[in-house]
Amino acid sequence: MSKDNESLHYMDEEAKRKKRMKWTIGIIAFVILQVVQALFFVLVIMKFKSPKFRVGEFDIQTLNVGTQASPSFDMSFVAPIRVKNTNWGPFKYDASTVSFTYGGAQVGQAIIPKSKANFKSTKKIDVHVTLSSSNLPSASNLGNELSSGIITLNSQGELKGKVTVMFMFKKTKISQMNCTIAINTATKVVQSLTCK
8 A cells, every 4th residue: 555545544434433523513513502592491381389369459439337346348449360370381370359358257258150261471450349348247347447547358259270381281270369458438549459
């Protein structure tokens, strides 16, 4: 074998080795990219969260209150119920109710119809609510609160439904509402509203 043939053979082997190295680097880069995409999908897209279920600020339409000696209240308003879905798929929920309580006793409720909140959006539901203290026990603290000018109510509810991602992955989620509402009886406005 002459030096020229050896040199050609060596150059041919070197070219093959470089070509194999390029293919190996390309395959490794492709595999790393696929692993990163799979991790993103599992950690971000497939992370199912419970949607937030809240009552928003509202205007009181009517409010009639009694006195400290004869404590009572009747009120009506349109409650803006919000279902905030932060998932990458829709949240389809069943019909439910939101209970409004005073001192642990129910004074009214709102019906939430069956519906769905689309992915990364907030479903807005406006429901008419009428509250009355007629079912309160006589030993309630309502007289003292009326004299202070503030009525404290609670709204509680549970929304059960399924989050669907990519039309095939489904997971049941339950959202809880627990809000405290302070109503000023003199100005007839919501003084504060906090939800957990």
